[in-house]
Amino acid sequence: MLFKVKRGSSPVSPDTILSHKNEFSGTLKGDGNVRIDSPFEGEIIIDGELFVGQDGRVNANVKAKKVSVFGEIRGNIEATEGLVIHNSGKVFGDVKVGILFVDEGAVLEGKSEMLRS
Amino acid sequence: MPKRLNDEITFMILPHSGHTPFSFKMSWGVLVFCLTILFFGALFVVGTFFFALSVNSKLSDYQIVKSQNARQVEEIRQLKIESESLKKDLKRLSDEERELRSNLGIPEPSDSTSKAKSDKSSSIEGINPIGSEEMGNLFGVSMDPRLANIKNDLSIVRTQLSSRERSFLQISQIAKRKINEYASFPTGFPADGVITSYFGYRPAFGDFHPGIDVATSYGSPIYATGDGVVVFAGWYLSGYGMTVIIDHGNGYETIYAHDSAFAVRVGQRVKRGEVIAYIGLTGFTTGPHVHYEVHHYGRTINPMSVIGANPAEL
Numbered sequence: 001m002l003f004k005v006k007r008g009s010s011p012v013s014p015d016t017i018l019s020h021k022n023e024f025s026g027t028l029k030g031d032g033n034v035r036i037d038s039p040f041e042g043e044i045i046i047d048g049e050l051f052v053g054q055d056g057r058v059n060a061n062v063k064a065k066k067v068s069v070f071g072e073i074r075g076n077i078e079a080t081e082g083l084v085i086h087n088s089g090k091v092f093g094d095v096k097v098g099i100l101f102v103d104e105g106a107v108l109e110g111k112s113e114m115l116r117s
Numbered sequence: 118m119p120k121r122l123n124d125e126i127t128f129m130i131l132p133h134s135g136h137t138p139f140s141f142k143m144s145w146g147v148l149v150f151c152l153t154i155l156f157f158g159a160l161f162v163v164g165t166f167f168f169a170l171s172v173n174s175k176l177s178d179y180q181i182v183k184s185q186n187a188r189q190v191e192e193i194r195q196l197k198i199e200s201e202s203l204k205k206d207l208k209r210l211s212d213e214e215r216e217l218r219s220n221l222g223i224p225e226p227s228d229s230t231s232k233a234k235s236d237k238s239s240s241i242e243g244i245n246p247i248g249s250e251e252m253g254n255l256f257g258v259s260m261d262p263r264l265a266n267i268k269n270d271l272s273i274v275r276t277q278l279s280s281r282e283r284s285f286l287q288i289s290q291i292a293k294r295k296i297n298e299y300a301s302f303p304t305g306f307p308a309d310g311v312i313t314s315y316f317g318y319r320p321a322f323g324d325f326h327p328g329i330d331v332a333t334s335y336g337s338p339i340y341a342t343g344d345g346v347v348v349f350a351g352w353y354l355s356g357y358g359m360t361v362i363i364d365h366g367n368g369y370e371t372i373y374a375h376d377s378a379f380a381v382r383v384g385q386r387v388k389r390g391e392v393i394a395y396i397g398l399t400g401f402t403t404g405p406h407v408h409y410e411v412h413h414y415g416r417t418i419n420p421m422s423v424i425g426a427n428p429a430e431l
Contacts, residue, residue, distance in 0.1 A: 013131075014131065017129070017131065017138070019138070020137055020138070035131060035138075037137060037138055051135075052135075053135045053136070053137065053138065054135045054136055054137065055137050068135075070134070070135025070136075071135070086135060088135065089135075
């Protein structure tokens with residue numbers, strides 16, 4: 001198996017951090033891993049992992065290898081490897097994922113579609 | 118690495134649980150200082166740990182050494198007692214030897230040994246302080262004085278023993294010679310009988326009797342009174358009848374008269390107690406007896422003065 005989701009499996013270290021003291025809007029593109037702890041508005045297309053901390057408020061369509069959510073994402077998500085919504089996480093939008101994991105207490109409102117290779 | 122220790126760096130803590138990250142900054146100097154403190158702290162802790170380990174092992178060593186020491190103290194005490202008793206035995210031995218020497222008539226050993234002996238016997242009474250001090254210097258100042266005493270005692274005992282050994286060897290050689298020599302003294306009794314006439318003036322006969330008469334039954338054996346050589350066996354003078362004369366050396370000659378027969382020939386070596394002749398009635402005699410005379414350098418002496426005497430005192 002390429003990617004094994006476990007409860008508490010730790011995300012990789014981020015290359016880019018958007019701090020909770022700032023706000024961002026625009027398009028985020030790149031190969032690195034990103035951690036967002038701030039409000040964000042726009043579009044995210046990355047080849048790495050997106051990590052949304054509990055302070056993160058992402059209002060964008062997301063395309064990434066893997067997405068971990070502790071905060072909130074409003075928008076459609078396409079995660080080729082997997083989407084993990086932790087217990088404090090909220091996702092409002094349609095998701096297209098290789099693997100989907102939704103923890104107890106997490107919120108997912110939208111259609112879900114599994115990507116098959 | 119930083120150019121200056123005042124340059125600052127930021128540490129950011131990103132909880133992977135998704136909680137709010139936080140960051141703090143510090144200068145390289147502080148970091149280096151903290152790391153140094155940490156390093157030496159860790160070093161101290163590790164060092165203390167190993168030190169404690171080594172102390173622990175040393176402590177067990179110490180316990181072993183302590184018990185060993187207690188045992189050795191006991192052993193030293195035993196050794197001390199042993200060496201004391203050895204010294205006492207040696208003292209007794211040397212006293213006995215002195216007595217033996219005086220009994221045998223052997224003089225004390227030559228000057229050097231006797232001097233050494235007197236030195237030793239003076240030091241055997243009390244511990245020679247100079248000796249023990251020397252011993253202490255030789256074996257280091259830390260040496261147990263009790264051990265030094267014992268070593269001192271033992272060395273005294275050793276030298277004493279070797280001098281005793283030499284002395285006893287001399288005594289035994291002299292004694293061997295003396296035993297041979299003494300055997301030749303005519304201290305024996307000539308026959309198994311009773312003395313009927315003593316040496317000296319006899320009022321009954323009105324003459325001077327030059328020997329003793331020992332009367333017993335006819336044909337009883339007559340014994341040589343000491344080792345010697347038979348120098349005469351035949352008819353002697355007019356009144357003696359058949360007579361044996363033995364030369365014992367050291368000026369002693371014995372004469373056995375009135376014999377009935379001889380058991381030895383002239384020139385024969387005889388031992389004390391050996392039968393040389395038999396009681397008879399030859400010569401002028403009133404009954405079967407042996408007339409026994411002792412001559413010392415040609416002079417007649419009282420046989421009673423040599424019979425049973427200690428040869429060393431003759």
